[in-house]
Amino acid sequence: MKPKIFIDGEHGTTGLQIRALLADRSDIDVISVPVERRKDTAARADALNEADVAILCLPDDAAKESVSLIANDTTRVIDASTAHRTAAGWEYGFAEMDAGQSRRIAEAKRVANPGCWPQGPIATLRPLIAGGLLPADYPVTVNGITGYSGGGRPMIEDYAAKGEDAPEFLPYGLTLKHKHVPELRRYAGLSRDPIMQPAVGNFAQGMITVVPLQLEGLPKVPKGADLHAALADHYAGIDGGVVEVAPYADSERLPDLQPEEYNGTNRMKLYVFANDARAQALLVAVYDNLGKGASGAAVQNLDLMLGLKA
Numbered sequence: 235m236k237p238k239i240f241i242d243g244e245h246g247t248t249g250l251q252i253r254a255l256l257a258d259r260s261d262i263d264v265i266s267v268p269v270e271r272r273k274d275t276a277a278r279a280d281a282l283n284e285a286d287v288a289i290l291c292l293p294d295d296a297a298k299e300s301v302s303l304i305a306n307d308t309t310r311v312i313d314a315s316t317a318h319r320t321a322a323g324w325e326y327g328f329a330e331m332d333a334g335q336s337r338r339i340a341e342a343k344r345v346a347n348p349g350c351w352p353q354g355p356i357a358t359l360r361p362l363i364a365g366g367l368l369p370a371d372y373p374v375t376v377n378g379i380t381g382y383s384g385g386g387r388p389m390i391e392d393y394a395a396k397g398e399d400a401p402e403f404l405p406y407g408l409t410l411k412h413k414h415v416p417e418l419r420r421y422a423g424l425s426r427d428p429i430m431q432p433a434v435g436n437f438a439q440g441m442i443t444v445v446p447l448q449l450e451g452l453p454k455v456p457k458g459a460d461l462h463a464a465l466a467d468h469y470a471g472i473d474g475g476v477v478e479v480a481p482y483a484d485s486e487r488l489p490d491l492q493p494e495e496y497n498g499t500n501r502m503k504l505y506v507f508a509n510d511a512r513a514q515a516l517l518v519a520v521y522d523n524l525g526k527g528a529s530g531a532a533v534q535n536l537d538l539m540l541g542l543k544a
């Protein structure tokens with residue numbers, strides 16, 4: 235029997251993308267609730283309990299409700315919302331974050347799919363902190379830009395309505411309460427809250443995260459090449475080819491360094507830039523906010539959990 239998959243919230247931005255990614259798969263059965271019944275609790279409960287894996291693409295409260303509607307021991311869950319990312323009993327669905335994480339996801343009953351913003355900074359910071367090149371109490375700031383699809387249907391409609399009049403670059407999260415701070419802190423291995431300073435651009439999809447580092451004053455100041463070698467070593471030991479570390483290069487720009495570079499893929503590319511004389515460095519990640527940042531990661535986690543294509 236093929237595993238049954240139910241995407242709760244299948245008509246929203248993330249749900250539609252996951253449906254599209256699964257459309258040609260003959261190794262699974264996707265079960266569905268008609269669009270007009272998408273908020274019908276009884277219909278969702280039936281599908282949730284019939285599914286081998288339920289993928290929740292819902293606002294946080296609705297995702298919590300979905301979990302509470304599961305009345306059996308067999309339905310496994312991948313939650314794309316923020317609701318369970320630091321909750322007890324949930325595995326964090328970033329398979330490359332350390333060598334054992336893909337196995338932990340494969341064995342989990344409950345997987346919290348990461349937020350789009352934290353994945354790039356976790357990908358760069360975690361190996362450096364774990365390897366002792368940066369202290370856990372380093373005062374991290376994350377800058378970056380994402381396409382407006384990151385804001386879901388309301389933001390997509392708003393940008394579509396404004397067209398050329400929409401702002402090209404709009405910083406947000408200005409009250410420093412971004413919802414991704416707890417997961418970023420936990421899974422990067424930080425002992426204090428990072429500053430998240432995101433921006434949204436007038437393009438649909440794709441993102442870049444940048445973590446600037448002032449290294450002066452650290453007990454042992456790492457050179458750019460040390461930071462790069464630590465990342466290259468970490469990802470050389472991780473299966474899958476999803477996260478790639480670009481060669482260390484002393485260049486002002488790279489031709490492929492644009493937010494949309496990996497759209498439609500599950501890939502992420504990491505860069506280290508540095509000025510050793512100033513003891514300064516930049517950790518950069520490029521990926522698709524709807525790919526590795528959302529739907530691509532969810533499908534990767536689904537495959538790991540079902541032992542398919544893993």
Ligand SMILES: NC(=O)C1=CN([C@@H]2O[C@H](COP(=O)(O)OP(=O)(O)OC[C@H]3O[C@@H](n4cnc5c(N)ncnc54)[C@H](OP(=O)(O)O)[C@@H]3O)[C@@H](O)[C@H]2O)C=CC1
Binds near residue numbers: 243246290
């Ligand atoms: N967009 C992105 O880049 C990412 C989003 N996420 C997360 O994924 C989740 C979904 O986001 P996104 O796809 O962008 O959101 P959307 O607003 O595009 O889609 C959400 C879907 O859920 C439906 N819905 C809302 N409330 C309920 C409910 N109570 N019961 C059943 N269905 C409901 C909505 O219907 P209706 O439109 O009619 O209200 C819509 O179809 C969120 O938690 C978000 O934080 C995660 C990673 C990235």
Ligand SMILES: CC(=O)N[C@@H](CCC(=O)OP(=O)(O)O)C(=O)O
Binds near residue numbers: 314349351383
């Ligand atoms: C542009 C925009 O508003 N982006 C969203 C993040 C979307 C995302 O991927 O995060 P979740 O999975 O946690 O929803 C934000 O910054 O809150």
